[in-house]
Amino acid sequence: MSAKRRISAALAYPLVKRLILENLPPHIKLYLAGLLCTIAGAAATSGFAWIMRDMINSIYIDRNAAAVWGISAAIIGLSAVKGIAAYGQTITTGNVRRAIVSDLQHRQFSRLMRLDIGHFVNQHPAKFISKIMFNARAGASVIITLTSNTASDVLTLVGLASVMVVQDPTMSLVSAAALPVIFLSVSTITRKIKSLARGETELAAQVQSIGTEAIDGIRTIKSFQLEDKAIASFAKAVRKMERRGVQINRTSALMSPLMETGGGFIIGLFLIYASWQTLGNGKTPGEFMAFITAFLLAYEPAKRLARVNVDIQKLMVAVEQMYDLIDTPEQRQLATAGERLTGVEGGIRFEDVAFSYGGNSPALHGVSFEVRPREKLAIVGRSGAGKTTIVNLILRLMEPDRGRIFIDDKDIAKISLADVRDNIALVSQDIFLFEGSIRDNIRDGRPNATDQEIDSAAELARVTSFASNLESGLDTLVGPGGANLSGGQKQRVAIARALLKDAPVIVYDEATSALDGENERAVMEAAFDDAFQRTVICIAHRLSTIKAADRILVFDAGILADSGTHEELARRSEIYRSIFHLETSAPLVESGKKLRQSVLR
Numbered sequence: 024m025s026a027k028r029r030i031s032a033a034l035a036y037p038l039v040k041r042l043i044l045e046n047l048p049p050h051i052k053l054y055l056a057g058l059l060c061t062i063a064g065a066a067a068t069s070g071f072a073w074i075m076r077d078m079i080n081s082i083y084i085d086r087n088a089a090a091v092w093g094i095s096a097a098i099i100g101l102s103a104v105k106g107i108a109a110y111g112q113t114i115t116t117g118n119v120r121r122a123i124v125s126d127l128q129h130r131q132f133s134r135l136m137r138l139d140i141g142h143f144v145n146q147h148p149a150k151f152i153s154k155i156m157f158n159a160r161a162g163a164s165v166i167i168t169l170t171s172n173t174a175s176d177v178l179t180l181v182g183l184a185s186v187m188v189v190q191d192p193t194m195s196l197v198s199a200a201a202l203p204v205i206f207l208s209v210s211t212i213t214r215k216i217k218s219l220a221r222g223e224t225e226l227a228a229q230v231q232s233i234g235t236e237a238i239d240g241i242r243t244i245k246s247f248q249l250e251d252k253a254i255a256s257f258a259k260a261v262r263k264m265e266r267r268g269v270q271i272n273r274t275s276a277l278m279s280p281l282m283e284t285g286g287g288f289i290i291g292l293f294l295i296y297a298s299w300q301t302l303g304n305g306k307t308p309g310e311f312m313a314f315i316t317a318f319l320l321a322y323e324p325a326k327r328l329a330r331v332n333v334d335i336q337k338l339m340v341a342v343e344q345m346y347d348l349i350d351t352p353e354q355r356q357l358a359t360a361g362e363r364l365t366g367v368e369g370g371i372r373f374e375d376v377a378f379s380y381g382g383n384s385p386a387l388h389g390v391s392f393e394v395r396p397r398e399k400l401a402i403v404g405r406s407g408a409g410k411t412t413i414v415n416l417i418l419r420l421m422e423p424d425r426g427r428i429f430i431d432d433k434d435i436a437k438i439s440l441a442d443v444r445d446n447i448a449l450v451s452q453d454i455f456l457f458e459g460s461i462r463d464n465i466r467d468g469r470p471n472a473t474d475q476e477i478d479s480a481a482e483l484a485r486v487t488s489f490a491s492n493l494e495s496g497l498d499t500l501v502g503p504g505g506a507n508l509s510g511g512q513k514q515r516v517a518i519a520r521a522l523l524k525d526a527p528v529i530v531y532d533e534a535t536s537a538l539d540g541e542n543e544r545a546v547m548e549a550a551f552d553d554a555f556q557r558t559v560i561c562i563a564h565r566l567s568t569i570k571a572a573d574r575i576l577v578f579d580a581g582i583l584a585d586s587g588t589h590e591e592l593a594r595r596s597e598i599y600r601s602i603f604h605l606e607t608s609a610p611l612v613e614s615g616k617k618l619r620q621s622v623l624r
């Protein structure tokens with residue numbers, strides 16, 4: 024999170040105000056019910072202190088046994104009110120808190136989903152989720168602490184202070200004089216805690232991401248016997264967080280000696296004063312007891328109020344991070360803003376496109392090429408050559424640093440994001456399936472597709488060939504993230520989803536890497552068939568797929584090194600030959616289309 028967005032204590036107030044005003048009103052009825060309980064509870068607590076005077080005076084001075092019945096009844100009544108009020112407050116506050124937490128989690132996740140893909144680069148997914156969960160809870164705690172717990176403490180304190188003032192104004196003034204000293208010391212502690220708390224959420228997110236990473240990679244870890252390394256790096260992160268927690272705890276614990284000594288000092292002072300007043304100035308023991316009861320009852324809420332700022336400051340660090348996310352603008356252009364794209368033929372053109380992920384070397388250096396409508400194009404290159412970056416740019420997942428990209432003759436930077444993505448179907452390297460049935464996942468390609476259309480996409484992508492052996496066919500559940508399917512089966516479902524989308528351009532980014540030869544041939548045959556009236560851009564490593572393309576682009580270290588048919592490239596491109604380990608003298612006779620038929624059949 025950027026340093027300039029870190030807010031000072033002075034700026035925390037508008038953020039607190041925003042937090043409360045944005046999140047409390049939707050739950051105002053429940054909140055007000057809770058507030059009523061709070062008022063009742065505070066009144067009952069003050070009533071206790073008040074009743075002390077009559078109780079002591081009736082028993083010890085007036086020796087009036089009959090009055091005790093009334094006082095006992097009042098105590099039972101006040102206790103019942105206090106208990107019922109506490110019950111009501113716990114229920115209402117708990118419900119408001121939970122509702123706010125889920126609102127804030129929802130808001131953060133919605134914004135995250137709409138952010139430019141650049142925000143996800145070099146970040147572990149678990150970090151985002153951990154922060155979203157933690158920050159939402161922190162936001163709700165700030166709201167509840169300030170509007171409910173603190174309100175309850177303030178009301179109780181006001182009630183008890185009134186009892187104290189009525190009983191003994193002079194001593195009330197003496198007690199009040201100690202307050203500034205306590206608050207001053209508390210604010211020093213608060214500042215220290217805030218600076219410590221800054222790193223705490225970051226450390227918690229780190230623990231989460233190291234843990235998730237290890238679980239994700241459990242097969243690799245086991246096969247390389249790296250369990251000890253994984254455990255050590257998790258333990259290191261956990262220890263770091265523990266140390267930070269200990270520091271925070273030690274600092275905030277300083278509050279207790281401060282408050283206890285301050286409180287003890289006032290009680291001691293009061294005892295001296297009270298004995299002098301009772302013995303010399305005719306004050307009744309009842310008045311003395313009422314004051315001391317009010318003081319002792321006020322002590323806990325006062326202690327909580329003194330440290331409320333400490334707690335709030337700790338939580339505000341997370342709230343700042345939450346608003347950093349919520350306030351991050353959505354992808355540079357709103358999904359629906361921009362020119363509309365209609366009747367797309369499916370031509371793609373790159374003009375001098377450069378892009379860098381921010382590292383030392385750009386991923387693409389001024390690349391230009393054109394794909395004709397309905398052309399079947401393959402892109403090849405060594406690992407890291409920039410092939411996936413091309414796909415990301417076509418889909419406008421990222422914006423080029425320089426140059427322009429056109430669909431037909433329209434600059435995609437000016438077209439609405441929704442229209443760009445409506446016209447391109449992607450089968451990505453990393454297959455993503457939602458938990459649900461195979462059919463549901465295919466339907467995501469085009470939600471209004473008929474069952475018949477889904478069946479034919481499944482047939483073309485060779486999903487039917489494995490699904491028909493499953494008990495529930497296409498209605499078989501794929502499990503979380505598609506965990507019930509094999510890598511190749513997942514790829515086939517993803518291909519069916521892309522085919523169903525029926526977009527004029529379809530992009531396969533290593534989409535058949537997990538398929539066996541027979542299934543790959545069948546899937547690519549369908550894609551490269553001239554009858555398949557789509558522009559096809561295919562990043563592949565298998566020569567059989569590549570040979571069948573109309574044209575092949577060869578990328579090397581972010582540069583378009585060559586382009587042509589398989590025969591042309593095999594004859595003249597050193598890079599192409601080296602990628603596929605081709606001999607210069609290899610017989611290169613067939614044309615692309617003939618090859619397509621012979622290779623694929």
Ligand SMILES: Nc1ncnc2c1ncn2[C@@H]1O[C@H](COP(=O)(O)OP(=O)(O)OP(=O)(O)O)[C@@H](O)[C@H]1O
Pocket residue numbers: 144145380382385386404405406407408409410411412413
């Ligand atoms: N998220 C990222 N953050 C930083 N650099 C990246 C990121 N993704 C890719 N790169 C860099 O950009 C360059 C091009 O990457 P790209 O993924 O486009 O290559 P590729 O040709 O698709 O590779 P592969 O065949 O291995 O998938 C590489 O040097 C890579 O290190």
